[in-house]
Amino acid sequence: MTLANGRHTLAIPGPSVMPDRVLQAMHRAAPNIYTGELIDIAASIVPDLKAVAQTRHHVAMYIGNGHAAWEAALVNVLNVGDAVLVPATGNFSHGWAGMAERIGAVPQIIDFGKRSALDPALVAEALDGDKAHRIKAVLCVQTDTATSAKSDVAALRKAMDATGHPALLMVDCIACLGCDEMRMDDWGVDVMVAGCQKGLMTPPGMAFVFFNDKAAARRKTLERVSSYWDWEPRANPAQFYQYWCGTAPTHHLYGLREALDMIVHEEGLEAVWQRHGVLARAVWAALDAWSAQGPIEMNIPDAKVRSNAVTSVRIGAPTGTQLRDWLTEQAGVTLGIGLGMADPDDPAWHGFFRIGHMGHLNPHMLLGTLGSIEAGLNALQIPHGAGALEAAAKACAAG
Numbered sequence: 001m002t003l004a005n006g007r008h009t010l011a012i013p014g015p016s017v018m019p020d021r022v023l024q025a026m027h028r029a030a031p032n033i034y035t036g037e038l039i040d041i042a043a044s045i046v047p048d049l050k051a052v053a054q055t056r057h058h059v060a061m062y063i064g065n066g067h068a069a070w071e072a073a074l075v076n077v078l079n080v081g082d083a084v085l086v087p088a089t090g091n092f093s094h095g096w097a098g099m100a101e102r103i104g105a106v107p108q109i110i111d112f113g114k115r116s117a118l119d120p121a122l123v124a125e126a127l128d129g130d131k132a133h134r135i136k137a138v139l140c141v142q143t144d145t146a147t148s149a150k151s152d153v154a155a156l157r158k159a160m161d162a163t164g165h166p167a168l169l170m171v172d173c174i175a176c177l178g179c180d181e182m183r184m185d186d187w188g189v190d191v192m193v194a195g196c197q198k199g200l201m202t203p204p205g206m207a208f209v210f211f212n213d214k215a216a217a218r219r220k221t222l223e224r225v226s227s228y229w230d231w232e233p234r235a236n237p238a239q240f241y242q243y244w245c246g247t248a249p250t251h252h253l254y255g256l257r258e259a260l261d262m263i264v265h266e267e268g269l270e271a272v273w274q275r276h277g278v279l280a281r282a283v284w285a286a287l288d289a290w291s292a293q294g295p296i297e298m299n300i301p302d303a304k305v306r307s308n309a310v311t312s313v314r315i316g317a318p319t320g321t322q323l324r325d326w327l328t329e330q331a332g333v334t335l336g337i338g339l340g341m342a343d344p345d346d347p348a349w350h351g352f353f354r355i356g357h358m359g360h361l362n363p364h365m366l367l368g369t370l371g372s373i374e375a376g377l378n379a380l381q382i383p384h385g386a387g388a389l390e391a392a393a394k395a396c397a398a399g
Helices: 021-024 036-051 068-076 092-101 120-128 154-163 215-220 233-237 250-267 271-289 319-331 347-351 363-379 388-398
Strands: 009-011 060-064 083-088 105-109 136-142 170-171 191-195 206-211 308-313 334-337 352-356
Touching: 009 352, 009 363, 036 060, 036 206, 060 068, 060 233, 068 092, 068 170, 068 191, 068 206, 068 271, 068 388, 083 092, 092 105, 092 136, 105 120, 120 136, 120 154, 120 347, 136 154, 154 170, 154 352, 170 215, 206 233, 206 271, 215 233, 250 271, 250 334, 271 308, 271 388, 319 334, 319 347, 319 363, 334 352, 334 363, 363 388
Parallel strands: 009 334, 083 105, 083 136, 136 170, 170 191
Antiparallel strands: 060 206, 191 206, 308 352
């Protein structure tokens, strides 16, 4: 017998829960890709994407995932041999650095470990030492999905400006756009990348690169830019097909249009950020209570540098995997694996789980997940403190 029958809950940090409205908007026959409503829908999406990013500048849309956005951003600003500075706060910082290296750039990594955000002062120190200005960009992951560390982008920009170094500030917001606050223009971000499958509540398949005029000017100096990844025709298309360098992601556009209606025109971006903050505090309140006794521990000790989109949890091997398996098989809840916290061949990998709290989420959905986790802790006789669900409910009630 299993209690998992019923609607399954996907509590991983992306893909996030897809609103029924989004799925229904996508459930249609293939549209005309040459004339008609799809052309108008695509044009209407552009200003709303900019509103979510808080930018007045440019956006290029791609068919792809977050890794596609990484590569698109890199090939539009880097020549072979250019250096990039990467303040690493977890798995995805190293991933972006590795991709830069594969296209011929030279990454310089400042590793801040897996339990903290970046230190802007150390980034500034590295830029100060680059008198020849070989470093062309700083690659910052705002929220590392693996560690759940959230870095202060505005403080990083301020530190960079103080050095007078001309490097671009490039920010990965894949895990947290529409969840954690992002003000691209106000914070001085030159390039920002995101995907559609997390805070934007649309099935995986679209990626976005936002860039300002400084980054656009940098692109014009490059020796060559890949025809497919070139952001210029995508951001300034003379014909509809140039948005995509070919066939449009037709059904994703219908879904994304519906999701942006919900975020920008109905709930409102500021309210979306506030909701994510409340729900994140509810998760942390539960984890604080559980951690009073036993092995449970939030990966990021300092609440000020935790993301509102995802929380990474340490519980010890093999307990993390045992708990995740019990929840999937007996409660109909899937938690995130301990991605990047240890090598999958390392037994320590089994000592982590992640709770995604992003996108289309409200208290009853979240409290159900937390209650299921507590059931799993009890079923597996994992020691834990009491009062977690009450603490989480109070956090939701406090708003």
